[in-house]
Amino acid sequence: MKRHIITTADGSKTIQIDDWNEQYHSIHGAIQEANHVFIKTGFEAVISGLQLNSLSILEIGFGTGLNAIITLLKAEKEQVHVDYVGIEAYPVLTSEISQLNYAELLKGDSAEAQFKAIHTISWEIKASLSKFFQLTKQEKKFQDITNINQFHLIYFDAFGARVQPELWTEPILEKMYNALKPKGVLVTYSAKGSVRRAMQAVGFVVERLPGPPGKREMLRATKPETFNDAK
Numbered sequence: 001m002k003r004h005i006i007t008t009a010d011g012s013k014t015i016q017i018d019d020w021n022e023q024y025h026s027i028h029g030a031i032q033e034a035n036h037v038f039i040k041t042g043f044e045a046v047i048s049g050l051q052l053n054s055l056s057i058l059e060i061g062f063g064t065g066l067n068a069i070i071t072l073l074k075a076e077k078e079q080v081h082v083d084y085v086g087i088e089a090y091p092v093l094t095s096e097i098s099q100l101n102y103a104e105l106l107k108g109d110s111a112e113a114q115f116k117a118i119h120t121i122s123w124e125i126k127a128s129l130s131k132f133f134q135l136t137k138q139e140k141k142f143q144d145i146t147n148i149n150q151f152h153l154i155y156f157d158a159f160g161a162r163v164q165p166e167l168w169t170e171p172i173l174e175k176m177y178n179a180l181k182p183k184g185v186l187v188t189y190s191a192k193g194s195v196r197r198a199m200q201a202v203g204f205v206v207e208r209l210p211g212p213p214g215k216r217e218m219l220r221a222t223k224p225e226t227f228n229d230a231k
Contacts, residue, residue, distance in 0.1 A: 005099045009213070013100050015064065015092065020163045024063050026189070028214030031105060033189060034066050036212035038155045039074055041220055042187035046153045047080060050183060054081040056150060058179060060142055061157040062086030065118045066102055068135060072118075073108045075132040082133050083126075085151075089141045094119070142172055147179040154180060156188035161195060168195045174202040180223045191217035 001019040008014055010029030017023070026033040047055060055075075059067055068086055075082040097119050103112040114129055121127040126136045142158065154176055161168040168190065176186055186204070188195075191211060196219055199206045204221035211218040 003096070005096065010105075012066075012102060012105055015096055020159075022159055022163050025066065026212060026214055028212070030066060031070070031102065033212040033214075034070050037187055037189045037218055038067050038157070039070060041209055041218065042153055042155060042185065043071060043074055045220075046185050047078065050152065052080070052152065054083070055152050056083045056181075057085070057153045057155065058147070058151040059084065059086040059155040059157060060176070061155075061159070062088035062091075062137060063157065064092055064097065064100055064102075065115065066100075067155050067157060068118050069102055069106065069111065069115045072114055072129060072133040072135075073106060073111060076108075076130055079132060083136075084133065085136045085138060087138050087140060087142060087145065089139070091123075091139060092119075142167060142175070145175045145179060149178070149181050151180050152184050154184070154186040156186050156190075161190065161192055168192070168198065170198045170201055173198050173204070177202045177204060177223055182223055182225045184223045186221040186223075187218070188221075189215065189218050191215065191219055195219065 001017055003015055003017050005013050006016045008027050008030045010032045012030040014023050014025040014030045068084060071082060071084060103115040117129050123137045123139050126134055128134050158164060158167040191208060196206050199221045205224055207220045208217045209220055
């Protein structure tokens with residue numbers, strides 16, 4: 001499918017898939033969306049709510065590595081140890097990565113080198129990118145995830161249900177539920193009623209929260225501590 005780089009409203013770039021009229025990130029601001037959905041309502045909420053100084057994160061849709069780099073910078077700022085697993089079925093091309101400007105806009109002391117490292121480390125091998133951040137990139141389909149009670153937090157950043165509805169159904173969301181530890185949290189930009197109902201059907205407790213720029217709402221789903229009776 002034809003793809004090209006576009007600039008979003010906050011100046012950060014993303015990838016446009018022309019055949020789908022779909023982007024990897026919000027056209028209203030790629031970095032703004034990532035910070036709001038995944039850092040503010042995910043990372044910060046889980047660290048505060050569970051009183052953690054180490055955090056295991058699963059990202060569904062590793063894509064451009066934007067969520068990984070902003071999480072790395074946040075982990076260093078807060079001095080929280082993060083073990084990060086990014087799942088991607090179709091890795092982004094090196095030629096596309098080279099056109100993205102996240103490191104320039106995020107302005108961390110070593111953001112450029114760290115963003116490069118995110119994309120140059122080998123797949124399937126855990127790599128330490130800083131004192132506070134370890135990354136494992138896994139190239140596989142979401143349907144092949146089999147983790148059980150492993151993660152505190154899931155960034156669910158798959159392409160939208162309009163173009164890939166099969167990724168927002170009960171079978172996939174049940175895999176997410178199983179992969180989380182009790183009291184674990186899943187955050188996503190989506191606010192579709194069908195997605196919320198599918199989350200509830202597999203056992204999640206679901207909140208509708210204010211969305212990032214350009215979206216009225218988003219969803220946050222929590223796996224109950226006493227989850228055996230939730231389904």
